[in-house]
Amino acid sequence: MKILWLASWYPNRCSPFNGDFIKRHAEAVSLFEEIQVICVIRDSTGSVTKDVLTEEAAQDKLTETIIYYYSPKYPFFFDKLFSERKYRQLYKEAVRNYTSKNGKPDLVHVHVAMKAGVIALWLKRTMAVPFVISEHWSGFLDEAREKFEQLPFYFRSLWKKVMRKADGCSTVSQYLGSAVKNKFPFIETVIIPNVVNTAIFYPSEGEREPLKFIHISGLDDLKNPMEIMEAFKIVLDKYPNTVLEVFGSTKKAIVDFSDSLQLTGKVRFHEEVPQQQLASELNQSVALILYSSYETFGCVLIEANACGVPVIVSDIPVFHENVQESLNGFFVKPHDPVALAEKMIWAIKNRPLVNSKAVTAMTGSKFSYSVVGKQFSNWYKEIIAKSV
Numbered sequence: 001m002k003i004l005w006l007a008s009w010y011p012n013r014c015s016p017f018n019g020d021f022i023k024r025h026a027e028a029v030s031l032f033e034e035i036q037v038i039c040v041i042r043d044s045t046g047s048v049t050k051d052v053l054t055e056e057a058a059q060d061k062l063t064e065t066i067i068y069y070y071s072p073k074y075p076f077f078f079d080k081l082f083s084e085r086k087y088r089q090l091y092k093e094a095v096r097n098y099t100s101k102n103g104k105p106d107l108v109h110v111h112v113a114m115k116a117g118v119i120a121l122w123l124k125r126t127m128a129v130p131f132v133i134s135e136h137w138s139g140f141l142d143e144a145r146e147k148f149e150q151l152p153f154y155f156r157s158l159w160k161k162v163m164r165k166a167d168g169c170s171t172v173s174q175y176l177g178s179a180v181k182n183k184f185p186f187i188e189t190v191i192i193p194n195v196v197n198t199a200i201f202y203p204s205e206g207e208r209e210p211l212k213f214i215h216i217s218g219l220d221d222l223k224n225p226m227e228i229m230e231a232f233k234i235v236l237d238k239y240p241n242t243v244l245e246v247f248g249s250t251k252k253a254i255v256d257f258s259d260s261l262q263l264t265g266k267v268r269f270h271e272e273v274p275q276q277q278l279a280s281e282l283n284q285s286v287a288l289i290l291y292s293s294y295e296t297f298g299c300v301l302i303e304a305n306a307c308g309v310p311v312i313v314s315d316i317p318v319f320h321e322n323v324q325e326s327l328n329g330f331f332v333k334p335h336d337p338v339a340l341a342e343k344m345i346w347a348i349k350n351r352p353l354v355n356s357k358a359v360t361a362m363t364g365s366k367f368s369y370s371v372v373g374k375q376f377s378n379w380y381k382e383i384i385a386k387s388v
Contacts, residue, residue: 028373117162234341308356
């Protein structure tokens with residue numbers, strides 16, 4: 001099958017880690033189908049181009065086309081008006097180039113309905129190509145800080161139009177799927193999870209450091225990094241040689257808070273790094289800590305588990321879909337640093353109780369490229385069969 005992916009989010013030179021989980025999905029599906037990804041990126045600062053720049057990459061059955069366009073900031077509503085017009089023009093042009101070389105795709109797969117979904121609407125209207133959507137945005141969750149209901153009316157109505165015309169929708173968790181279904185009760189949803197690259201994340205031969213924990217995130221408020229610091233302070237009082245490695249977009253306020261707790265040198269901050277380095281760091285850790293207020297999935301959980309490393313997570317519904325208490329992870333009451341510290345101390349004392357080989361095997365059987373890629377391939381075939 002020839003599948004055309006229209007991605008609203010995708011890693012690019014302006015935002016190297018934006019939608020990296022979508023790229024991993026593309027790599028997984030390309031094991032089974034011919035995938036062409038197109039993503040159009042606004043460069044408002046001119047850091048990549050002062051005009052239009054198209055970059056292409058191809059490997060096996062996956063081809064990626066990233067188009068950058070320069071659109072400086074304009075006052076008032078003119079900013080979105082001018083940028084949106086350029087966005088749609090370039091996207092349609094890229095799709096026409098694809099169809100002129102390859103013919104009509106069998107299916108269009110939109111990743112995050114806004115804004116690439118408007119191009120799928122146009123393709124369905126002009127060429128009768130069915131399309132599906134994979135929705136990843138946390139704004140559908142009731143507890144999210146940035147919510148769907150807060151968007152401008154025009155944006156919400158266009159989003160609903162795209163969803164109504166879609167031939168199906170996938171989400172990475174049941175929790176997100178229920179939230180999407182609550183907003184768009186007319187759409188059929190399936191659950192296809194995120195993937196982990198088991199060629200990168202796998203157990204190392206060496207011993208793990210006995211007193212090292214790791215946290216990986218964008219360090220946004222929803223990840224509760226300061227609560228993690230408070231918990232770590234308690235752990236450090238009992239085990240002075242403990243270290244916490246933090247990987248993400250370092251924020252001054254968080255570093256200052258860590259310093260105020262006298263954790264300097266014990267909490268080591270790192271910027272975002274390649275997955276190979278994360279795998280190495282995970283393999284040296286007692287456990288990964290992800291103490292979020294809410295999530296749609298939590299990719300770092302399965303990356304840790306693929307390495308045979310257990311996870312310590314906040315007791316929120318979505319984590320119960322992939323974490324089993326005392327098997328591949330441990331739950332802690334949300335917003336309770338004392339409880340989190342107690343669980344970290346327990347993990348130090350009881351590390352041998354975790355069956356790392358079983359955790360690795362279970363993770364690969366559910367989230368490997370071959371398993372998830374096949375799920376997408378089967379879904380595509382069902383959608384195409386229905387649309388004939």
